[in-house]
Amino acid sequence: MSNCEHLSRDALAEHQLQRLHVLLGQVLATNAFYRQKLNAAGIAQAADIAALTDLARLPFTTRAELSADQVAHPPYGTNLTYPPECYTRIHQTSGTTGQRLRWLDTAASWGWWGRCWAQVYRAAGVSNRDRIFFAFSFGPFIGFWSGHQGASHIGALIVPGGGMSSAQRLDAIVENEITVVVSTPTYALHLGEVARERGLELAASSVHTTIHAGEPGANLPATRAQLERTWGARCSDHAGATEVGAWGFDCHQQAGLHLNEGEFICEVVDPQSGAPADEGELVITNLGRTGMPVIRYRTGDRVALNRTPCVCGRRFQRLRGGVIGRLDDALLIRGVVVYPSAIENIVRQFPAVTEFAVDIHRRQALDELEVRLELDGQANDTADQVAGALAHRLGLRAAIQIAAPDTLPRFELKARRFTDHRSNP
Ligand SMILES: [Zn+2]
Known part of the structure; x- marks a missing residue:
């Protein structure tokens, strides 16, 4: 699969439009939630969006709407494009920002998550020669399950760290000669503290890369420096969300989070007016999760867009400093x-x-x-x-x-x- 990273901006827009048409055609046919929303906005067929410049004709989707839909139509709401038996996985949001959302994936959309994460790994220089440790208790939160799926896509050796104390995790990292650690930035720093208490020099371990998900932080210069000092490893940020997908990744330049525009249409809007802006709220449409998609979803993430091309050669736009914060924070x-x-x-x-x-x-x-x-x-x-x-x-x-x-x-x-x-x- 081409991951579109090097397409010209025009070719990328054409790719996005074609995939958007496929998505709109399918949800207009069988997805009650989006058919109702789109019809109410005067969209009756995919061709009504003739170009990406028509995107603003599609209504925004908010978290509150999705929550209300799941409350009104328990347990999964009406944003389902296929019959129930087509879905193979369920995850839920952590509920730190209100009512939990339950989210379903089909085998195909779970494969899509894995491909998006594979891009995160490749951009971080991680390959099938690596041994990846997941310092995380595998529960209903999606982040590390999808990272796990992505690791199998690139053929790396997966070492799960669920059900372990911090000390046991450190032992597992050393004994398995782990080269890549995936965790939240906070927890990676905590592991560093535990290692110090135990007289273990993490910077001397075989870990060459840490990848951080689940919360922002790894794009803050001071936090990144502390992570890199603690682990003696290159620190890579990643951003995603249960209801959206794995949409952002760091390249080796560490020069702002790249948006995965091959799989997502990303917009930045003024949070009040909804008009396009260089700094504001990130709005995302995912293009590979037809079974339970989001279209122009207001993520609540505050970001600043950087349109200048990256030295790495990828044409995907970047976010200065990653996710700056939650708008409601x-x-x-x-x-x-x-x-x-x-x-x-x-x-x-x-x-x-x-x-x-x-x-x-x-x-x-x-x-x-x-x-x-x-x-x-x-x-x-x-x-x-x-x-x-x-x-x-x-x-x-x-x-x-x-x-x-x-x-x-x-x-x-x-x-x-x-x-x-x-x-x-
Ligand atoms: Zn880059």
Whole structure:
């Protein structure tokens, strides 16, 4: 299969349009959810979208709509193109941003997930010569299952790390001479801490690449630097979502997340007006998951588009700094809009910080930002330096507290380090 990475922009648009026509033809025929939505928008046949410039005629799809549809038509809703017996896998979203969504795949669309992940691996320089360890408890969340499927596509040796403690995972990495570790960025840093406690020098292990999924972070320069220092390995970011697919990957240039435009039509829109924008909300249409697709889906991810060609030669557009944050994660603190990722990028620049947590309170009508730090070794002047960097870079005064070792929560998936205690922020 051609993965379209080097097609000219015109040829890519033609490829996307052809696949969109196939998708629209199928959902208009048999998918109750999208037939109703598209008909209501005046789209009766695929040919009504004559060019990609007509894309805006297709209505947006929101997470709230999909949730409401599953509540009204349990358990899977009406966004199903085929009869129930055609589906072979189910996964669900983690529910950190509201009602869980259940999502079905057919054997064909599961193969598509694997191909999308194969592209993530190839771009990271991972091949059939590699041994890939998944530091993850395999549950209903899709991310690492699909990474697992992708690993079988490229013919790598798969070593699952479910049902293990962190120490057992480290043993498995060393004993199997693992070369690639797949985990969330948070958990990779946690494994680094456990390794240090056990006197294990991870940077001296056979791991040459870490690939991070499940949450953003690996595209934050400070977090990436910390990951690469910890593992002595090249760190690669990946982005995807249960209801969308594995849509983003890092190339060797590490110069922003590439959008997989061979398999997805990606738009960036102003979150208020819905008009095209260079920075705003990522909107995605997947082209290879006909059984349960999303068309112009508002991901809620805040991104900044980079249209300049990448040195790697791929023509796919990139996102500056990966996913900057969730639109609903933006914090308004004393009149300043701050994304948690901006705070993380500053705190992670201090190697002495092993874990952190951020709380926002309102006391006597004033917003207060409180940052708790766990430090490696004895407390030094790191607290003052972090406070200084937050004030200098974000214009935010923060109360810094030092937490005792191993008292802040560790996360395997979807780290929650930010808590807004204000009733009406
Ligand atoms: Zn590139």
